[in-house]
Amino acid sequence: MSVPPAPAAPGSPDEERPSERLRGPVVLRRERQQELTTTDQRLLDSRGLSDWVHTDPWRVLRIQAEFVEGFGMLAELPRAVTVFGSARTGRDHPEYQLGRELGGALAKAGFAVVTGGGPGTMEAVNRGCSDAGGLSVGLGIELPFEQGLNPWVDLGINFRYFFARKTMFVKYSQAFVCLPGGFGTLDELFEALTLVQTKKVTKFPVVLLGTEYWGGLYEWLKGAVLESGKIGEKDLALVHLTDDIDDAVKVVNEAYRAWEEAH
Template sequence: MSTDLNDNGTPRERQRGPVTLRRDRSHEPTTTDQRLLDSRGPSDWVHTDPWRVLRIQAEFVEGFGALAEVPRAVTVFGSARTKPEHEEYQLGMRIGAALAHAGFAAITGGGPGAMEAVNRGASEAGGFSVGLGIELPFEQGLNPWVDLGVNFRYFFARKTMFIKYSQAFICLPGGFGTLDELFEALTLVQTKKVTKFPVVLFGTQYWQGLYDWLRDSVLAGGKVGEKDMALLHLTDDVDDAVRVVEEAYQAWSDAH
């Protein structure tokens, strides 16, 4: 099979912001983020970076415009490597459906794996399924279960959208990307950049070790407080996860 085709015979593709690249164009070696952040090389960046501000500005404007009418929502993170036959994929579908039934839109990173599962569960349950994609050299574009999708070039613009348009995070088992978003959310809540924003760690077997380390090392060492630890909620129960989200949203609504 050609290296420009996926296993199912469809052409390989990659997103570059709002642009879709397929076949040989999908193998471009760098991403926009990489070109912005990589300071090695000649001093041309002195002249080009100021112009990048316009592209960054446009990305924020585009994201705000596309998501302005999204109803109350919850962002669910999880591994792009989760296979459809895996139990975590089924759990993702159940979470997406439960959020839809509770009246929340489901927002994910728009990719495959656990993200696809949540989008699929929400979409099949008649809910609003949102995907916020990112330009990466090794992952495909938005999964087919996304009702509203926005592709970003810059991680920091995408992260702003996750926080701005969500009332809570639910973290399924995932890798560095999931951990990054987890701790970013916790930092923003701890520093009161955002108000009441619960973070649910779904899958106690996966997350317990991290939680124990935070409690026994970080909390015990005085690096965080009891209130900070209370921002995290571990569970294996879909209904429990949605309950935490609903209670936090109700508390936020009453305060506003």
């Protein structure tokens, strides 16, 4: 619809207000007014290309659907620990066995285990949890190469968007445990640390399992990053570095009990 120019207010410069069209809550002015179709018309007219499926407004609904689906599936999840690690770890690698043992230990301690649901270390953790009778959860992601959920996922969902998936990792976990991994694991590790540092989340520790792999990163944080004042002592203390699965589970248990007492 067209809106006539508003009269100039007393004492204001004598400038005309540009004409405009309203499309729901959206205001279109100048050359942007040239779109002649209405939202209802575009909805009801089934002819033409299907490019509308890939437009940003439609993506908002897809994003909303992912959050609704994720929240609905995980709302009744018992206490859980999210474990990150490489998709490239072979089944004959010692880190695969480490993942299986960690998944089993967490299950025996009464925690569900949440991973990215893929192969490698993620599969190992899901497998160990499932073998120990725990609830094994996988949150997959759509990738250019085929991955899919590993066969030891008991409860799984695939996401299109990394940020929606990351929200589920954080919202329904009491701790993060990172086994050796690449860019994806590093991304998830530092996002977790940032959320804890800024008190966006307050209920979980971050454990790095594997001193040989993670030791260099920890020393860099302790040296270059801490000594230059980019983080504080309290920030460094957010990271727990260990080789011992029992120690990792103990840290998770203690943090969960502290959180329970505070709530």
